[in-house]
Amino acid sequence: MNSAYHARVASPHELGNSTSRQLQDSASALVVPVGSTEQHGPHLPLDTDTRIAAAVADALVNRLPGPWLVAPAIAYGASGEHEGFAGTVSIGTPALTKLLVEFARSACRWAPRVVFVNGHGGNVTALREAVALLRYEGRDVAWCSCVAPGGDAHAGHTETSVLLHISPGLVREDLRVPGNRASLAELMPQMRRGGVAAVSSLGILGDPTTATAEEGGRIFAGMVDAGVDRIARWAPDGEGMLR
Structure with missing residues (x-):
């Protein structure tokens, strides 16, 4: 399937296409990519993580029971490990947490x-800190990952397959x-010192040459199925992650 994020096709499930009056009494819950x-290497676009999260979110709202909307994606995250490469824009963990x-x-x-x-894996610390605070404040907020x-x-078989x-x-x-x-465990000491550029001049961790669209469909379906299960069960842990 093509994501609404990619095709920009108007959807009744998109927050941006709604009006305030429509939402006044709808009690719609919100999915936020x-x-x-x-x-993402020489072969994938800079918005790969955002594109995947938005596609998964769009698929989720079409399967979850009850009224759900998908918000415009938050497209900047904590990506300091990739700042050795042109095009990367990182707002860091403290700013993302506050956002x-x-x-x-x-x-x-x-x-x-x-x-x-x-x-994006680099966002996890911000999500843990932000959602733990929000839940402490009494708000029914949680998070899960694709x-x-x-x-x-990174930018290897998995992400390349999903993008295909x-x-x-x-x-x-x-x-x-x-x-x-x-x-990743083997690479992490060098990455902590010098980011992804210290372990890969291409910015690729993995092998994208084995990727296929068919495999991407299977991986994507698994991400959506897992998200539906976790959100429907709604059992956040102490840091708000859905199990």
Whole structure:
């Protein structure tokens, strides 16, 4: 399926297409995609994380029971590890935390429930801190991530497959080359000192040459299924993450 984020097709489930009067008595809950603007190798667009989170969020609101809306994506995140590459724009963890807190404080004035759907691993600390505070304040807010069990870390097989599924025209297939395929645990000490550029001159952690649209469809469906299950169950842990 093509995401509304990519195609910009008007949807009745998009917050931006609604009017204040429509929402006045609707009790609509809100799904908020959270992504990043950061390098994804020579073959994927800078908004890959945002694009995936928005596509998953759009699919979620079409499957969740009750009235749900999807908000415009938060497209900047904590991406300091990618600042060695042109195009990356990181607002850092403190700023993202504050943004998430103020976003939900405002949205919860009319939305009974808010869930952040995260597409970038670097955002997790901000989500944990922000949502823990929001829940302490008595707001029904939670978060979950677009997770592919067993997937590689960045711009490799996993993300490239998903992009071939949701936005195939944006994948520069002739520029797909293998990156650093060592485990994230093995790479982390160097990355803490010098970011992704210290372990991969291409900005790729994994192998995008094995990616296919068919595999991307399977991975994407798994992300959506997991999100539907977690949101429907609504059992946030102490930091607001849905299990």
